[in-house]
Amino acid sequence: RKEVEQDPGPFNVPEGATVAFNCTYSNSASQSFFWYRQDCRKEPKLLMSVYSSGNEDGRFTAQLNRASQYISLLIRDSKLSDSATYLCVVNPRGTGRRALTFGSGTRLQVQP
């Protein structure tokens, strides 16, 4: 079983739609969680951290469910510029170690 699993998509949605991605992780000791965004042929960039209480950044909302070991990302009012691959990222070793494990990514295509 992979440490971090994501639906690869693609998710094809019209502009203005709301779309949600989920990801599951296998190590219950994981402490840190993130969503990174990767544009085609570019490097990954941090989109947002995911906190236990859930957090929001503009149109983006991240949720963490420790009991079920899954993380979600909700994008409201999708823009064409949101088209990218979204990587679910976990620190599986808890604090004190900075090695991250990346999911394979979920591809989003927002269409006009």
Next chain:
Amino acid sequence: DAGVIQSPRHEVTEMGQEVTLRCKPISGHDYLFWYRQTMMRGLELLIYFNNNVPIDDSGMPEDRFSAKMPNASFSTLKIQPSEPRDSAVYFCASSLPLGTSPDTQYFGPGTRLTVL
């Protein structure tokens, strides 16, 4: 401020040749990571350093791969001899010391390696 710098951006070589990839982390970052990304396997951590010391190299695929960090501002990833299955995008990333920020890693633009 300059981000993580990698060179070369593209490398095409023939099987059996030695390949050296270079990385300059962001100044003040004391963690440096090397990743490999392929369509089949996604983004894989190869090795990471803290204060120039290798901490975890369990992701290095085999003895053909080696990495060094001679000082805080420079690291290399070497493949010798290279094979076609090494074709991938190799990313270098860096992050701040523990206790000063979350685990945010800043990635360089990557080196796209093609081994013929």
